[in-house]
Every structure is written in structure tokens, then in C-alpha cells.
Amino acid sequence: MVEVDISGEALKTNVLLHAIRPDQPDGIPNPCARLLMNIDTQLVEDEQRYRSLFENNPDFVLFQNQTGVILDANQAFLELVRRPKEAVLARPFSDFLPPDKAPLFNEKLAEAFQGHKVEFEVDVQLKGAESRVLNVTKVPLRVDGQVTGVHMVAKDITVEAASRSIIAQQARRLNTIFESITDAFFLLDRRWTFSFINSEVERLLGMSREQLLGKTAWLVFMGESLGEFHRQFQVAMTTGNAVHFQAFFKPRQLWLEVRVFPSEEGLSVYFTDVTDKVKAHEELYRQNQDLQQFAYIVSHNLRAPLANMLGLVDLLIDQPREQRQAPEYEQLLHHLLLNTRQLDTVLHDMNTILTVRDKQGVSEPEQVPLAEVVQQVVESLQDPLDQCKGEVYYEIPVGLCVRGTRAYLYSVFFNLLSNAIKYRSEERPLRITIVAQPSQPGPGTQVEVTDNGSGFDTQKAGADIFKLYKRFHTQPEGRGLGLYLVKTHVEAMGGRITVTSTVNVGTQFVVHLS
Amino acid sequence: MHTVLIDDDMTSIFLMRLLLQREEFADSITSFQSAQEALGYLQQAPVPELPKVILLDLNMPVMNGWEFLEALQPVAPHVLDHTRIYILTSSLAQTDLTRAAQNPLVTRLIHKPLDKSEIELIKSETTE
Numbered sequence: 358m359v360e361v362d363i364s365g366e367a368l369k370t371n372v373l374l375h376a377i378r379p380d381q382p383d384g385i386p387n388p389c390a391r392l393l394m395n396i397d398t399q400l401v402e403d404e405q406r407y408r409s410l411f412e413n414n415p416d417f418v419l420f421q422n423q424t425g426v427i428l429d430a431n432q433a434f435l436e437l438v439r440r441p442k443e444a445v446l447a448r449p450f451s452d453f454l455p456p457d458k459a460p461l462f463n464e465k466l467a468e469a470f471q472g473h474k475v476e477f478e479v480d481v482q483l484k485g486a487e488s489r490v491l492n493v494t495k496v497p498l499r500v501d502g503q504v505t506g507v508h509m510v511a512k513d514i515t516v517e518a519a520s521r522s523i524i525a526q527q528a529r530r531l532n533t534i535f536e537s538i539t540d541a542f543f544l545l546d547r548r549w550t551f552s553f554i555n556s557e558v559e560r561l562l563g564m565s566r567e568q569l570l571g572k573t574a575w576l577v578f579m580g581e582s583l584g585e586f587h588r589q590f591q592v593a594m595t596t597g598n599a600v601h602f603q604a605f606f607k608p609r610q611l612w613l614e615v616r617v618f619p620s621e622e623g624l625s626v627y628f629t630d631v632t633d634k635v636k637a638h639e640e641l642y643r644q645n646q647d648l649q650q651f652a653y654i655v656s657h658n659l660r661a662p663l664a665n666m667l668g669l670v671d672l673l674i675d676q677p678r679e680q681r682q683a684p685e686y687e688q689l690l691h692h693l694l695l696n697t698r699q700l701d702t703v704l705h706d707m708n709t710i711l712t713v714r715d716k717q718g719v720s721e722p723e724q725v726p727l728a729e730v731v732q733q734v735v736e737s738l739q740d741p742l743d744q745c746k747g748e749v750y751y752e753i754p755v756g757l758c759v760r761g762t763r764a765y766l767y768s769v770f771f772n773l774l775s776n777a778i779k780y781r782s783e784e785r786p787l788r789i790t791i792v793a794q795p796s797q798p799g800p801g802t803q804v805e806v807t808d809n810g811s812g813f814d815t816q817k818a819g820a821d822i823f824k825l826y827k828r829f830h831t832q833p834e835g836r837g838l839g840l841y842l843v844k845t846h847v848e849a850m851g852g853r854i855t856v857t858s859t860v861n862v863g864t865q866f867v868v869h870l871s
Numbered sequence: 872m873h874t875v876l877i878d879d880d881m882t883s884i885f886l887m888r889l890l891l892q893r894e895e896f897a898d899s900i901t902s903f904q905s906a907q908e909a910l911g912y913l914q915q916a917p918v919p920e921l922p923k924v925i926l927l928d929l930n931m932p933v934m935n936g937w938e939f940l941e942a943l944q945p946v947a948p949h950v951l952d953h954t955r956i957y958i959l960t961s962s963l964a965q966t967d968l969t970r971a972a973q974n975p976l977v978t979r980l981i982h983k984p985l986d987k988s989e990i991e992l993i994k995s996e997t998t999e
Contacts, residue, residue: 652964657930657961657962660961660962660963660983661880661883661930661961661983662882663961664883664961664982664983664984665880665882665883665886665983665984667984668886668890668983668984668985668986669882669886671984671986672886672889672890672893675893685889688885689889692882692885692886695882696882827932828932828933829932829933830932830933837932
């Protein structure tokens with residue numbers, strides 16, 4: 358049978374059953390003569406049970422007619438409104454409601470009279486009572502298919518509602534905190550599933566909450582390039598120690614600085630985009646390398662002719678006045694002049710290099726017709742080409758333009774062609790081909806400059822080939838500036854250059870331009 | 872005293888020759904503008920013709936002074952028994968000084984230009 362402390366739901370159902378369909382328990386004696394009396398007894402008993410259930414119910418229970426008038430009210434309700442039964446019965450329930458809540462109750466009552474069970478929650482202060490949060494159920498009472506009244510059972514859920522709102526508030530607060538921190542933040546449970554994600558995560562990873570929540574972390578951090586993330590997360594989870602690392606997130610081309618804190622529930626992961634920082638670091642590293650190159654130039658290429666000049670001057674001073682007609686006197690002067698000029702050249706080179714690097718006095722990048730520039734270079738080198746019977750063939754689509762600076766492009770091709778002439782093979786006439794085509798894979802244009810000259814040992818020269826004042830031939834005289842300038846100019850235009858070479862076969866430079 | 876000069880800079884060679892002759896340091900001087908050529912010469916020179924002194928420049932194209940020293944040891948170990956090698960460089964870099972001090976094949980590093988006092992010192996070292 359129904360107990361008073363069971364849930365409101367079960368209670369309502371049973372009240373309903375008792376009211377409209379009194380049960381016929383098993384085991385009743387069956388003779389026809391006693392049947393009626395037994396039914397009467399049964400009805401009385403049922404009625405008492407029902408009353409007890411109604412009266413002793415800890416929830417507030419009312420029975421209302423269609424106009425909302427209270428036909429019956431239980432003890433709990435009377436205690437709530439602090440009135441005796443006579444002061445409650447035959448009065449509309451709306452008398453006990455604040456004016457703003459009356460329409461809601463009326464509307465729900467009307468719905469219940471349509472034959473539907475209705476349920477709602479409301480924060481209400483009944484007249485004479487304290488403010489409560491109520492879970493209200495209105496159950497229609499049917500007699501012969503007609504709704505003759507409605508039972509209203511109101512359960513006091515004030516405490517429950519308060520704790521529920523505290524939980525909701527805390528969740529909101531937590532959410533606000535995780536949204537207001539500038540770090541991206543997500544939580545992984547012990548099954549590697551995303552259980553919380555802030556909007557910075559969505560922004561940095563380029564994936565929405567819907568795509569991530571409830572999914573495994575390996576959905577995002579998968580693939581060979583993201584092995585570092587996988588490894589570090591595993592370490593944090595298995596050792597229980599916090600980890601801190603920096604790794605490249607290839608799918609978004611971002612450098613991420615990641616902090617992982619393990620807990621009972623899984624991993625808390627914070628990360629920020631440090632791409633700019635890493636780029637700045639690389640730039641500093643590159644500039645430092647350049648500075649070292651300059652230190653090298655100062656110690657070798659400025660110091661070398663200067664050391665010679667010092668030695669020559671020493672000898673000149675030692676020369677007795679009467680011996681100044683001696684043959685070596687002329688030689689000393691000649692060498693002194695040679696080295697002074699050399700020193701001047703190095704200073705000029707440094708000026709050229711610094712000008713390129715500072716990008717001073719250089720026009721903005723523009724679309725430059727490639728064929729035109731190459732033609733100009735070939736024309737300016739026509740004399741030395743004719744002298745060595747060299748030939749230049751070029752295959753450059755008409756109207757093909759590359760993004761860059763005309764002066765830089767001119768310098769690049771001038772230096773490459775001068776080198777080809779300088780380092781031609783004596784065994785065969787020089788032949789240079791220049792082929793321009795779309796880069797594979799794109800975008801941009803690649804230009805191949807190929808010669809059949811003396812070549813060099815790529816293995817040995819390696820990365821030094823483009824370095825300042827590095828030379829790879831003893832003859833003829835080269836300064837080691839040309840290819841350094843070529844590379845600097847190509848890179849200043851956002852391009853890159855590669856080289857392959859075979860001794861006594863030739864050299865091929867490939868210039869990639871945007 | 873037979874002396875070998877290895878330097879790609881012709882002024883440097885001219886200067887060293889002149890100075891060594893004036894100081895009557897060497898009776899014969901052989902000079903090379905490429906370390907590879909010098910290596911070939913030392914490899915096939917009969918022992919009596921080996922130089923007493925080699926003055927070696929560092930910064931040279933194709934094969935620099937350090938590479939020359941590395942190549943010399945396996946191909947002509949006997950050279951090292953008869954010859955003192957001095958590095959003569961315009962480089963003021965500390966790294967070169969340290970490297971020279973650590974290399975057992977090198978007697979000393981001398982900064983260019985070569986002068987009388989240095990020549991005297993080499994002379995006393997080689998006649999010990």
C-alpha cells in the first residue's frame with residue numbers, strides 16, 4: 358500500500374486510483390448475499406485510507422473545482438497558510454496567491470480540466486506563508502469520463518532548488534573563469550575524452566565544442582607530426598606529474614606552449630599560441646649567425662689586407678734611403694697599393710650587404726616581367742659571353758611576371774650568369790639554359806639556371822656555398838660575395854634558392870619566387 | 872734551412888719571402904698558393920728534402936689550414952718528425968688560438984704580419 362514518505366509521483370498515481378477506481382482486493386468471501394455488505398465495508402475502508410493519505414500527506418494537497426475554489430485542503434496546507442480549515446474552504450485558491458502568480462495557476466488549472474496531468478515549478482509566497490519553491494502537480498479527477506475536480510499536490514522543494522541554484526551558479530562561475538583566462542583550456546577524463554573546452558581552444562584548434570566534447574583527444578592530436586603531444590600527455594597521465602612542453606601543432610601551423618596537470622579525474626591542459634615568440638627567437642638566432650659572419654669578415658677579410666699593409670710598411674721603413682732604387686722597392690709599393698684597394702673593396706662589400714639587409718632605398722615589391730630582366734642581364738654580359746663563345750638559351754613564357762624587386766632580380770641573374778662565365782669549363786663551349794615554369798607543388802614560379810661548367814663538389818661545399826667570402830675554386834679569382842648576395846636578394850623577396858652541382862659536368866641553381 | 876710557405880694570398884707570400892731572405896732565415900723557400908698542392912708535394916718529397924719549417928695560412932679556399940693538417944697526418948706521418956708547423960694567420964679569433972694550442976701538430980699560432988722578432992723565435996726553436 359502507499360506510504361507517506363514515498364515520492365510525489367507514486368503518491369499522485371495512487372490517489373488517482375483510489376478516487377476513481379477503488380481496488381477489489383483478492384480473497385474476499387464470494388457468496389452473493391454478503392457481496393453488497395462487503396463492498397460497503399470495503400468502500401468505507403478505502404475512504405478512510407484515502408482520507409488518511411490526503412490529510413497526513415507532508416505535501417500540500419488541495420482539491421479544486423473548475424473555478425479554482427478550494428473544496429478540500431490537507432493539514433499541511435493549512436499549516437502553511439496558517440489558517441483553520443473554515444477560512445480556506447469555499448475560497449478561490451487565487452485568494453492565497455500574490456497577484457502576479459494567479460494567472461499561472463489559473464492557466465494550469467484550466468489545462469488540468471482539459472483532462473491532462475500538469476506539472477510545473479514555481480517560486481511563490483502564499484498569503485500568510487513564507488516564500489517557497491514548489492513543485493506543483495495538478496491531476497484531474499474523472500467521474501464517468503467527466504473531469505469533476507482537480508487535485509493539486511504541491512511539494513516543497515525550496516532547499517533542493519537552493520542547492521541546485523548554487524551548483525548552477527558555481528558551474529557558471531567556473532565557466533566564467535575558464536572563459537576569462539587568456540589560455541586555451543580543456544579537460545580530459547581518464548578515458549582521454551574531452552569533458553570541458555573553453556572558447557580559446559575552439560579558436561586555436563579551429564574546431565567547435567560540438568566537434569570535440571565527448572570525443573577522444575587523439576581525434577585532434579593524431580598523426581606522426583603530433584607525436585610530441587601524445588607522448589607528453591601519456592607521461593602526465595601515467596606518472597601523475599605535471600608536464601610543460603612546447604611543440605608545433607602542424608594542422609594549424611602554430612607553435613603551442615602546453616602545461617598539463619594530472620588529477621584524479623584526468624588531465625587539465627592549458628596552452629597558448631607562442632608562434633610569434635618562436636618566430637622572433639628564430640629571427641634572433643639568424644641575426645646572431647649573421648653577426649658571427651660579420652665578426653668573421655672583420656677578422657679575416659678586413660684584417661688580411663691590413664696585416665699585409667703593416668708588413669709592407671715595416672719593410673719600406675727598413676729600406677735604407679740609398680736602396681730605394683732596388684727592384685723590390687717597386688714591388689713593395691705595388692703590393693701596398695693592391696692591398697689598400699682590397700681593403701676598400703671589402704668595405705664596399707659590407708656597405709652593399711648592409712644596404713640589402715636594411716632594405717633601405719628599395720622600392721616596394723611589384724610584378725616584374727621575368728623575361729625582360731633576364732634579357733637585360735644577358736645583354737650586359739654579352740662581351741664576356743662573346744669572348745668565351747658562350748651561349749644563353751632561355752625558355753620563359755611571354756608575359757610571365759614574378760613578385761619582387763627589379764633591382765634584386767637583376768642582381769640575382771647577373772650574379773648567377775657571371776658565375777657561370779667565371780667558372781666555365783675550358784673543355785667545352787659554355788652553354789647556359791634558363792627555364793621558368795610554375796612551381797611544383799605551387800604556388801609561385803621556379804626558375805632553373807643550368808650551366809655545363811666546371812661544377813663543384815656539392816657534398817663538400819654543403820651549406821657553405823651561399824656563405825659570405827666562401828670560395829670553392831682556387832682559380833680564377835672570386836671574392837665569395839656573389840652567391841651570398843644572390844641568396845640574400847632571393848630571400849628578401851620571400852623566395853628561396855637551391856643548388857646541385859657535379860664536378861666537370863655543371864651546376865644547376867633553382868630559384869623559387871612567389 | 873728549407874722552408875715551405877702555404878698561403879693563397881700572393882702579397883702574403885711575397886712579404887714572407889722578402890722577410891725570411893733579409894733575416895737570412897732560409898736557404899730555400901718553396902711556396903704554394905693552394906694547400907692541396909702543398910700536400911701533394913710533401914707526400915712525395917724524399918726525406919732529406921723535407922722542410923724544417925712550414926708556415927701555414929688558415930683561411931684558404933677549397934682546403935683550409937685545418938683541413939690540411941687533418942689530411943697531412945695519415946698520408947705523410949713522417950713529415951711531422953722532421954718539420955715544425957707554424958700557423959700564420961690574419962685571424963684574431965680566440966677560437967683559432969685555442970684550436971691551435973690543442974692541436975699537437977702545431978707548434979704555435981702567429982698573427983700576421985710576420986716580423987723580425989717572430990723569425991728570431993722560430994730560428995731558436997728549430998735549432999734547439
